[in-house]
Amino acid sequence: MAGAEAKHHDYHIIDPSPWPFLASMGALVMAFGGIAWMRANAGQTFELFGVNFAGANFWIFAAGLLIVLYTMFAWWADTVKEAHEGHHTRVVSLHLRYGMIMFIASELMFFVAWFWAFFDASFYPGEDVQVARTQFTGGEWPPAGIEVIDPFHLPLYNTIILLLSGTTVTWAHHALLENDRKGLKMGLAITVALGVLFSYVQFYEYVHAPFAFKDSIYGATFFMATGFHGFHVIVGTIFLLVCLLRAMAGHFTPQQHFGFEAAAWYWHFVDVVWLFLFAFVYVWTSAGATIAAH
Template sequence: MADAHSKPKHDYHIIDPSPWPILASLGALVMAIGGVAWMQYMKQGNFPFFGINLANAHYFIFAVGTLIVLYTMYAWWSDTIKEAHEGHHTRVVSLHLRYGMIMFIASEVMFFVAWFWAFFDASLFPGEVQQYARTAFTGGVWPPKGIEVLNPWHLPLYNTIILLLSGTTITWAHHAILHNDRKGLINGLALTVGLGILFSFVQAFEYMHAPFGFKDSIYGATFFMATGFHGFHVIIGTIFLLVCLIRAMKGDFTPKQHFGLEAAAWYWHFVDVVWLFLFTSIYVWASFGATIAGTD
């Protein structure tokens, strides 16, 4: 009788009351307050809050908010994994999880559309930027006068090869779990995580040696915003895959139940595709007729 009551009689999962949504919101709020206090501190300003200058405690506030968010992420996703092992992720629930991931990636696509829009708006109409902008003059050409661009066939091409290889290794890992090949799953994930870390190191090296800065011109601003946010997504995706690797080593995934891995693979392929657009437009197309840094 107890067993009959414990098993769901429908395809939907009625989630138990959870503290994680409100705790996540609280952590995000504390992080935001800490971030504002940090920015006020950097410009030597004050951030009064009930008579207390929070700008002097920006590190502490931001760190507390970050810890709350990280703990919430760990606890919330742990509960999700536990629910899956308990059989709550029925066919309908699994389908809706996939719909949710698809909608999330669609929102990420629109996020990057904004940065591409900013880049192409400035690059295709540099004369209008020259006419109306006060601090982001282009000289009527693109890239702006005086800007030396990065060689697209050096580090950017190297990173393109890295991401394309990582796309094949994560696909290998996905196909391995479908055929219950745990060794292939672990090897594919490990290689993908390694390639993701390598990409981030290469991009950091590129940023340190970039011949232009963020605030030098609208070229630098659009370049660093688009490629920087992509680099941030690579870091998030690498962590996502690292968690999947740890779970794979623990034996969590099965050929029939591995949505966490599947979602990570979708996200990583999205990161790959965005980079291909970045490489072809911001690195290659924008370098036509421009002065390449390090060349005479």
């Protein structure tokens, strides 16, 4: 009887899981609360079936966010458990890597959209498209009256931080392959610290920025592109922190460490995107523009 139930293939059929449905419901509640929250901030109501939800907007959003966060924790915990039980065979691990590659590719398309908006506004500042664009740019780029951030001050500092973090996460990866647990933990700890430092510097830069999101199309495209990247840095830092905690708990082996590998891929993706942001949004835009005093 036991022989009849033995598995003779490399594929893993997971048990029925509530997490896809719960994640969808959490995302729906979070979106509902977010829309109500934005409408409330604009002084508008948000009614459904005769009930005004504007007053409870934050709590609806928070409830959805908690559902999503719990689902993420529980779903990934199940995935880690499956790996420890030996279900992540060679074929399963390969498909997990394909999934991570597709996820990073989808994230890349988000940044393509932000770069598209930035270059469209910067290359054609004087064209009229549906609305008079000149009223937002003054027919020049950066828009008239805008002082830009010095790219060779805090942005350069953050570039060095991210490049160093890419080096330390690679060190941690090679240490893992050599079964050097101390090097693995040290490399991950330094990478997480550098990620936190990057976020702090970017927060400081935002607080002291000489322009605001609502001031011009330049401010809007700048904060959307760099802010979206900053969000990814925070996510990547948390991702690597979880890997550090797992490494301290004895997880990961030289033969099986997809969780760490996925985090390292994600972090390198964040590094590369920043290099493009630094080159174009900071350096290229600052050429001939008025640089704000530090």
